[in-house]
Amino acid sequence: MIQQMYPAANHSYIYELNKDMQFAAAHYIPADEAGRCRKLHGHTYFANITIAGDTLDSAGFLVNFSKLKQLIHDRFDHSVLNEDAESFSSDDSNRFPTTEVVARTICEIVQRYLDGMGNGARCLQVYLRETPTSYCIYRPKAVSAHE
Numbered sequence: 001m002i003q004q005m006y007p008a009a010n011h012s013y014i015y016e017l018n019k020d021m022q023f024a025a026a027h028y029i030p031a032d033e034a035g036r037c038r039k040l041h042g043h044t045y046f047a048n049i050t051i052a053g054d055t056l057d058s059a060g061f062l063v064n065f066s067k068l069k070q071l072i073h074d075r076f077d078h079s080v081l082n083e084d085a086e087s088f089s090s091d092d093s094n095r096f097p098t099t100e101v102v103a104r105t106i107c108e109i110v111q112r113y114l115d116g117m118g119n120g121a122r123c124l125q126v127y128l129r130e131t132p133t134s135y136c137i138y139r140p141k142a143v144s145a146h147e
């Protein structure tokens with residue numbers, strides 16, 4: 001069982017849902033500054049995704065936990081992130097598969113799905129751990145007075 005405490009996202013929504021998941025993926029960072037990380041290598045990424053909102057759907061869900069796993073785990077598990085041209089690129093540093101960019105990408109994928117649900121749910125935080133000593137927290141800019 002994954003159990004960990006995370007920094008809290010600040011908000012005034014009435015529901016906050018958190019989904020933990022892991023996925024194994026390979027990547028390389030195509031920049032000289034990355035040193036040995038320029039070479040292809042792998043991680044077991046750990047992600048915590050925070051969603052908040054005021055309105056539940058017809059199933060009583062803010063968003064289905066299993067849908068979140070499907071969107072992220074099923075897409076990236078046992079993949080080479082650099083080969084996912086929809087999300088990452090070797091030509092644009094804002095799209096290199098760094099911890100920062102992968103965390104932002106997870107948030108964007110989840111938010112696109114939430115936007116289609118129509119209940120106003122928001123992905124407020126993605127905590128992404130790449131190694132035992134390195135992690136990133138991505139929080140998108142607020143779009144409502146709740147955030």
Ligand SMILES: Nc1nc2c(c(=O)[nH]1)N=C([C@H](O)[C@H](O)COP(=O)(O)OP(=O)(O)OP(=O)(O)O)CN2
Pocket residue numbers: 029034037097098099100130131133134
């Ligand atoms: N700001 C960032 N810096 C680095 C990233 C990154 O995504 N964002 N990535 C890497 C490497 O890809 C590497 O996987 C992680 O590096 P690091 O934490 O240095 O890994 P170690 O296991 O060697 O850490 P130690 O604490 O020294 O054991 C590099 N930098």
Ligand SMILES: [Zn+2]
Pocket residue numbers: 027037041042043130
């Ligand atoms: Zn790495």
